[in-house]
Amino acid sequence: MGFFPAIIKASALGRDGHMAPSDKINMIAIGVGSMGQSNLHEFLKHSEVQVVAICDVDDNHLAATKKLIDEAYGNNDCRVYKDFREILEKEDADAAMLALPDHWHAIVACSVANKKIDIYGEKPMARSIVESRAILDAVQRNEVIWQTGSWQRSHEHFHKACELVRNGRIGQVDFVEVGLPNGGHYVGNPGVRPLPEGLDWEMWLGPAPAVPFRGVVHWNWRWIDDYSGGQLTDWAGHHIDIAHWGLGLDRSGPVSIEGTGRRNNDGIYNVFAEYDFTCMYENGVKMRVANQAKTQQGMGTYWKGSDGWIHVWRGGLKASDDTILNERIGQNEIRLYKSNNHVANFLQCIRSREETITSAPTAHSAITAGLLGEIAMKTGQKLLWDPKTERFTDNNPHASRLLRRPYRAPWTLPA
């Protein structure tokens, strides 16, 4: 490597339109608030990556993130944009890190995939099932690498738990309980507030309904239905994903879903604060998803089989019998995808063109289960679902309307 960092788009040098192994990965970042900056900290640890440009609708995010990147590289080269269309037009990137509010995921991810740029995208896949499917299709159509920010899969004890369950160490699994965080954040009914300096509110809203600024934007958008499904959809990409992985259902979905939830009585934060729903899968497995106060086990994923149980959460791994956890997985048994570092896994896959550990189909599967739960709670109905056609088998007219979210003009999902 010479004195100057490689600034030619690496893919121009590689085979099949993709980069040669010796070159740097030119990366752009879209959405550089708290999550985006946290992800960039990880990427900056990898010398094979060169973060060349960033994009955000808030000048404050841009300034803080540019500082972070320029300080890491000892230069002043990081370019900044406020419109993702412009960064995509002007920058020649190999990879993109996306950390946007959920209501923006589909438009941006599809646009990036259409540019043949590999994507590290934050969970959940999207705000609606139709949007999530659109991302999955765009990723597959464009043959880009997709890694979801569901990093638990790259941690040893989650991997171990799933491998033990997959290999029958607790027998035939008929029930799995997924405990996610309690909701109920409350801010009441704030009035209209002056816009913070540097924030492009119109662009922040984008395809979501036009509403006046009421003091809630970064981070806390996740308690507002127009942008997020709250803790449920925020965490579906973690513990539901893990539940699916252990069950071998991470490219499938439930056939029926029913449940109940409760929102705050009033206020701008209107997602389900309490939630409790059950998914039935074609093989007879039942998955309960609820906020942790309602579960037996608290946070995490708990599989119950004919010969015991396994419970895994961020703080640990437990089984009905300690000997289960000491079991070895033999050569001829099912070996699950192994990654020790979520970001490194993405970078390796950019070179190898292999699937990542949390590829688009698995992320789509996890958020679809979560979003179906949300629709079941909103409508009060038992939903009958065909995971192959992604339609309700009884053509449920009301629930079908909630599979997608209308976009405000001029926004449309990129073809």
Add this chain to the structure above:
Amino acid sequence: MRIKIFLAVFVAAIALVQLSCTKKPGLRALIVTGQNNHDWPRSSVILRQILDKSDIFTVDMRVSPPAGQDMSGFIIDFSPYDVVVLDYTGDDWPEETRNNFLDYVSGGGGVVVYHAASNAFPDWPEFNEIIGLGGWGGRNEDSGPYVYIEDGQVVRDDSPGRGGSHGRQHEFVVEAFMPTHPILKGLPEKWMHTTDELYDRLRGPAKNLEVLAFAFSDKDTGGSGRNEPVLMTITYGDGRIFHTALGHAGGDIFPVAMESAGFVVTLQRGAEWAATGKVTQKPPTSFPTEHQSLRWEFFEDISDLKPIVKRMQEYETGKSDDGFTILAKLIAENIGDQAKTEEYQQIILDLLTSRKTTVASKKILLKDFSWIANDAFREVFVSLERNPELADEARYALDIIGQ
């Protein structure tokens, strides 16, 4: 002529101002919170919602610094208020605030002592006279007598022992001791309360204290075996105090004890009595029975939808949007009942077509309720699309139901 027109406009403007002023409920309440061994961020909001629902209070809130922080800036002037609701147990208030509080109460101010507020300030004698009975914080026989009901009489028991305890949480019957007191008048004499912490063995000065209602604290649930006071009044100088020992708020997202219809109604009536010495609120049409508790998730009886529809109709950004939450909940709960679903669809349709419904209200209805629309909605959506203020949301609704 010009002056006359000017005057007419001026008078009309004054009338308008007065009209909008009369909309704000007349009694002023202040909730004091910020430190508590309970979930005060949740309980204080619920107390405000309960008082708001009475439609007679305008509610302010004062939140203290966190425990252990400098309290010197926590100065409260209580004088503008008709009632002060105490949801506070923690660090001492600064002297100025303590003095202001005593002046306020003795000068005729109203106070509501809510649940763990009776644990506060064990070493402040005047405060303990105001709350009548307290618990924990080292309270014992020096704090004053135990007070309980035995054989239809109030017993003041000076025997030694700790002040303040409770057994396991459970549902229990609240029984009126003074059923004709304005706070309780017109309510059933016995009603089942939702699962709650039943305080027992409270003790304090108990001067000028009347027990309004009690509950039996069963030894089987870890209680005292006595009829413990749960609703009380105290007078201090010219001040009136309503003390409710009910309404525990622990870690639950939605504390069931505070959603008890009995807790809600007695709090609203007790606050009014403390503020004015009278109770003008009518007893509710539904109430828990001796055998069946009643949970009001929205702190009101939602079987009558009329006032709820009116709130939705008048909704403006910044006002409570709970009417929409109630409607969404009812729709989901009754989705299998065609008649009810049609009733809710009609409510939405009527609101969307009424000129009295605010633009802010119609925006929410178009956005969040179009999924439940039937065929009759389409032409309404189409016509609303011609209104520039609602065009985006009408298009959203049309998109939802399919063009």
